[in-house]
Amino acid sequence: MFAEDVPLSAIARTVGTPTYVYSTATLERHISVVQDAFEGTRHLVCYSVKANSNLAVLSLFAKHGAGFDIVSAGELARVQAAKGDVQKVVFSGVGKREDELAFALSAGILMFNVESREELELLDRVGRAAKVRAPFSVRVNPDVDAKTHRYIATGLKSSKFGVPFAEAVDLYRWARRMKGVVAIGLDCHIGSQLTDVKPMIEAVGKVAGLYRLLRGEGVALTHLDVGGGLGVTYGTEKPPGLAEYSKAIRTPLEGLDATIVLEPGRVLVANAGVLLSRVLYRKPTASKHFTVVDAGMNDLIRPALYEAFHDIRPVKPRAGKKLKTNVVGPVCESSDVLGSDRTLPVLEQGDLVAVMTAGAYGMSMASTYNSRPRPAEVLVSGGAFRVVREREQLNDLYRGETR
Secondary structure, eight states: OEETTEEHHHHHHHHOSSEEEEEHHHHHHHHHHHHHHTTTSOEEEEEEGGGOOOHHHHHHHHHTTOEEEESSHHHHHHHHHTTOOGGGEEEOOSOOOHHHHHHHHHHTOSEEEEOSHHHHHHHHHHHHHHTSOEEEEEEBOOOOOOOSOGGGBOOSTTSSSSBOHHHHHHHHHHHTTOSSEEEEEEEOOOBSSBOOHHHHHHHHHHHHHHHHHHHHTTOOOOEEEEEEOBOOOSSSOOOOOHHHHHHHHHGGGTTOOSEEEEEOOHHHHGGGEEEEEEEEEEEEOSSOEEEEESOOTTTOOHHHHHOOOOOEEESSOOOSOEEEEEEEOSSSSTTOEEEEEEEEEOOOTTOEEEEOSOSSSSGGGOOOGGGOOOOEEEEEETTEEEEEEOOOOGGGTTTTOOO
């Protein structure tokens, strides 16, 4: 297996395992395809930093004109370090602290996606203290079933995210009397790993109607944030293509005087990355066969957290007999399973495997559980590669601690 023109085995020899490997060509192609799908409309693609926050990835997207969707002051700091345009930053998230609001306001971001009455009150105080008006949109909850995993569905009325439509209207009316905020947008986001356009069409249609109502009341909105969440193929999923997705967004918004803000994350980076791992042991038992590899749930938590499927492939093909095996990691948890009942060639100790579609929510969700250093990250471009995040060392695990 290769990443562009580089054998994955060469990366493993030089950098070791486990290691995340990303393709520059794939990242560039994905951001270009998304931009092209909305050509002819006023739009802003704000990459969701939480999907993959490596500075090299952020810098690449910034060079291709992307803005950024952030959910913490730390993600804003990463955007700044990557030389991203802070004036194209949208601050989302249900639990922003006062110091985070102040930091983002002083940085000059595009707008805050407000999620509650109390958050709007706090943002007003922060704006008045800074003697400026903080630009905001209200995130509404359209009560639309995104038909995705319950942990990543965010548009149902039972979700912690967003506010009901009626409450949103009251917030905009109330904000007109405030001195520290100014309404410039409206926002919704129904979930992640979306594989059906029908919920998108329903949600966007609802918020478009609300946008028109607010404009009719004299609220000078300029931006409509329709969120992101377009899915990718991990196994058998068949998500819509970019053309179908674009039509699903654009059709309900025809004639609307608004800049469309899009927040793609996974669809830009997931298939641009793999997690490279090495076989440590084969362990046959009376009921199961286990292949123990050196990447665990601390490196890639999605299978343990969401029961997510990732294809697992040998880096060097092996002919002959195949075997049904559970590919597991070294972490002391029964949930540390990267793949259950996978039919693979008979692997030998030292063989390399690639966990596919691992560019999104892999390294960004990695931890040091079991005091395991986090992996290295590598970016490939053509026939060359470079380490864009060094592997953590043992002394990094307790840096800042005292006895």
